[in-house]
Amino acid sequence: MTDGTHPSELSAPTDRMSLSAQIKARTGEVRGVGSRTSKSPCYETDGLEIRVDGFTGIERLENHQVRVGAGCTLNELLNVLGRHGLALPTIGEWDGQTVGGAIATGTHGGSYKYGSLISSVVDAVLVDGNGRRRTFKRGWKNFQHVLPCFGTLGVFTEFVLQCEPSFELHLKRRVFGIDTFLERLLQPDQSTEFRSAIWMPAADFVLDYSASRPDSPLHGVRRKREVRFNDTAMVLDWLTKQTAWVKSQVSRTDELDSVGRAYTQRLFPARDYCGPYDAMLAPLKGDAATILAKRAKNKTPPEGEFAVSYAAAKPFLDALMTDMKSLNAFPDRPIGLRPGAAEFGTLSAAQGEPCIWVSMFLYPNNPLMERLPNRLIEFSARPHWGKCVFHRRDEIASLYPGWTDFSAFRNTLDRDRKFVNHFALSLGL
Numbered sequence: 001m002t003d004g005t006h007p008s009e010l011s012a013p014t015d016r017m018s019l020s021a022q023i024k025a026r027t028g029e030v031r032g033v034g035s036r037t038s039k040s041p042c043y044e045t046d047g048l049e050i051r052v053d054g055f056t057g058i059e060r061l062e063n064h065q066v067r068v069g070a071g072c073t074l075n076e077l078l079n080v081l082g083r084h085g086l087a088l089p090t091i092g093e094w095d096g097q098t099v100g101g102a103i104a105t106g107t108h109g110g111s112y113k114y115g116s117l118i119s120s121v122v123d124a125v126l127v128d129g130n131g132r133r134r135t136f137k138r139g140w141k142n143f144q145h146v147l148p149c150f151g152t153l154g155v156f157t158e159f160v161l162q163c164e165p166s167f168e169l170h171l172k173r174r175v176f177g178i179d180t181f182l183e184r185l186l187q188p189d190q191s192t193e194f195r196s197a198i199w200m201p202a203a204d205f206v207l208d209y210s211a212s213r214p215d216s217p218l219h220g221v222r223r224k225r226e227v228r229f230n231d232t233a234m235v236l237d238w239l240t241k242q243t244a245w246v247k248s249q250v251s252r253t254d255e256l257d258s259v260g261r262a263y264t265q266r267l268f269p270a271r272d273y274c275g276p277y278d279a280m281l282a283p284l285k286g287d288a289a290t291i292l293a294k295r296a297k298n299k300t301p302p303e304g305e306f307a308v309s310y311a312a313a314k315p316f317l318d319a320l321m322t323d324m325k326s327l328n329a330f331p332d333r334p335i336g337l338r339p340g341a342a343e344f345g346t347l348s349a350a351q352g353e354p355c356i357w358v359s360m361f362l363y364p365n366n367p368l369m370e371r372l373p374n375r376l377i378e379f380s381a382r383p384h385w386g387k388c389v390f391h392r393r394d395e396i397a398s399l400y401p402g403w404t405d406f407s408a409f410r411n412t413l414d415r416d417r418k419f420v421n422h423f424a425l426s427l428g429l
């Protein structure tokens, strides 16, 4: 097996029969892929790469449900839903992924009420290693093993999703010190349904976006918001890190810290926005090709994201701060913070209890990488399957009580291990 980055064959079947025939006939590795934008190598294969671009239908069903092809992009789906006055209850910040890829990895937003997109899945349909079509319905035996599975069980062709009537959001941009922010993150007021924030540890401030459903739409406020990791924040993060390094060579004074905070307040005054939920929650635009080109051009540092329990969130962030101070090092971008509701998937990061998603951008030579793998295990932080995995791979299974059950279930669907790529193998599957 190679490092799995170069498929030996590509296929883009347009109907279920030919997809089944191809998988059945294949003796080596097979992998269903979406837009191939994941930051972990979960989609990589050196075998047959199956693109599901041909499975893009969207059909409206009863009870605000829709049947959607796995190859449809979130953007296409949200547009069609919008035309029917429907919405997904929660979405990530970008809508260029495929529905299949987003669901297979547990793509999430920052909702207190819902978990990842998986929480909207009513039925999932896949073709297994024998070429058999299998339907898994919420509430049926084994449904909990099916999502997320990052392509290790078969190739998804379609899903039935539970939607709801479309809604508007009132989004508030505010700046807080980390302690005040953490209180709000962990004990939100009743009306706050969504939250996503970035923490700039060197400047000691958090840029917080929280959203609630207004009783009636607000007028006179912006209907378009900036992205969370925006250019101003990036420059400020970089500058304050330089200052912090200089300060650490001289002496750290409270006066200098408060100057940083004052600038932050000026650059990010309190601001309110109101608009359709998708514009408020998914401001990051661009199709997969554009995003991949931008990623390559900007040499974006690898991003990992991990879910920690509410109880572990503050101690985990305190430990990160201790490491930053003692190593005199910071992550290579601001730290992302979002809440997520509990989920029950065997390989869900937020299984059994609500979580805080912590995302970190780190180049491999960042000194924090020396300690992070230990911290992740110490605080039982589970990875997002579509983002870089900063854990030691052989320790990951220990974070999932149902790992062995998942593995056994996987083997029943894929006895010949066609869907075990290099990434899955490195995790012990």
Ligand SMILES: Cc1cc2nc3c(=O)[nH]c(=O)nc-3n(C[C@H](O)[C@H](O)[C@H](O)COP(=O)(O)OP(=O)(O)OC[C@H]3O[C@@H](n4cnc5c(N)ncnc54)[C@H](O)[C@@H]3O)c2cc1C
Binding pocket: 031, 032, 033, 034, 035, 036, 037, 038, 039, 042, 043, 044, 052, 070, 071, 091, 092, 093, 094, 096, 097, 098, 099, 100, 101, 102, 103, 104, 105, 106, 107, 108, 109, 150, 151, 152, 154, 155, 156, 157, 284, 291, 384, 385, 386, 387
């Ligand atoms: C700019 C950007 C912003 C992002 N923002 C967020 C965010 O806000 N929240 C968040 O949680 N994540 C976010 N992500 C991560 C992203 O949502 C996931 O990595 C997602 O899986 C990418 O979808 P994709 O279509 O590119 O899937 P791919 O990368 O192609 O595949 C992902 C995995 O799913 C499997 N897979 C894909 N399609 C199928 C199928 N039909 N059948 C079986 N297996 C399949 C693949 O084998 C692979 O293991 C972001 C990524 C980018 C690039």
